[in-house]
Amino acid sequence: QKEVEQDPGPLSVPEGAIVSLNCTYSNSAFQYFMWYRQYSRKGPELLMYTYSSGNKEDGRFTAQVDKSSKYISLFIRDSQPSDSATYLCAMSYNNAGNMLTFGGGTRLMVKP
Amino acid sequence: EPEVTQTPSHQVTQMGQEVILRCVPISNHLYFYWYRQILGQKVEFLVSFYNNEISEKSEIFDDQFSVERPDGSNFTLKIRSTKLEDSAMYFCASGETQYFGPGTRLLVL
Numbered sequence: 001q002k003e004v005e006q007d008p009g010p011l012s013v014p015e016g017a018i019v020s021l022n023c024t025y026s027n028s029a030f031q032y033f034m035w036y037r038q039y040s041r042k043g044p045e046l047l048m049y050t051y052s053s054g055n056k057e058d059g060r061f062t063a064q065v066d067k068s069s070k071y072i073s074l075f076i077r078d079s080q081p082s083d084s085a086t087y088l089c090a091m092s093y094n095n096a097g098n099m100l101t102f103g104g105g106t107r108l109m110v111k112p
Numbered sequence: 113e114p115e116v117t118q119t120p121s122h123q124v125t126q127m128g129q130e131v132i133l134r135c136v137p138i139s140n141h142l143y144f145y146w147y148r149q150i151l152g153q154k155v156e157f158l159v160s161f162y163n164n165e166i167s168e169k170s171e172i173f174d175d176q177f178s179v180e181r182p183d184g185s186n187f188t189l190k191i192r193s194t195k196l197e198d199s200a201m202y203f204c205a206s207g208e209t210q211y212f213g214p215g216t217r218l219l220v221l
Contacts, residue, residue, distance in 0.1 A: 034209075034210075036212070041201075041217070042214055042215070043116075043203050043214045043215045044155065044203070045212070046209065046210070046212070049209050088155065090155075095208055096143060096162075096208045097143040097162050097167050097168070097208065098160070098168070099145075099168055099170065100155075100157060100210060101157070102155040102156075103154070
């Protein structure tokens, strides 16, 4: 079983839709969870950062972590064409200086 | 807003040659990292660096790789003798919450 799994997509939605992106993981030692957005041939851009289980909201973005199910989600409300990108989940064992383990990314296309 | 910068943006080299990839992390950050992403594959951790020494490295980071912080601002990744399979996008990141640079696309011929 891969350590972090993500549906590669592509996920195609109309503008204004609510998008749900998900990752599952196998290692219960992961404590910190991130979502990055990556445009084609660019560096990952940090969107959300959460610790342990629970929800975190930032504007149109909500991150959820369910450690009991080893499942994390990113919700995007009122999706825009500019949200079209690849979304990467990443996780680490601790905060400072620890390696990130990435999922393979989900490609999202928001159609006007 | 401060950001991580990387040079060059693209590098083409011959197999067996040495390359040095350069990064300028965000100025007050203490943790630095290198990752790579082979085309169509996951982002993979290479190495982390703190307090002027390697704090963690992956199996990919073998004797052909080295990192250095030669002055107060730059952080470099050296590949001593490049192989075809080293062709990838190389990302530098800095900070406890890791902020990534735009990457250097390395092509080994």
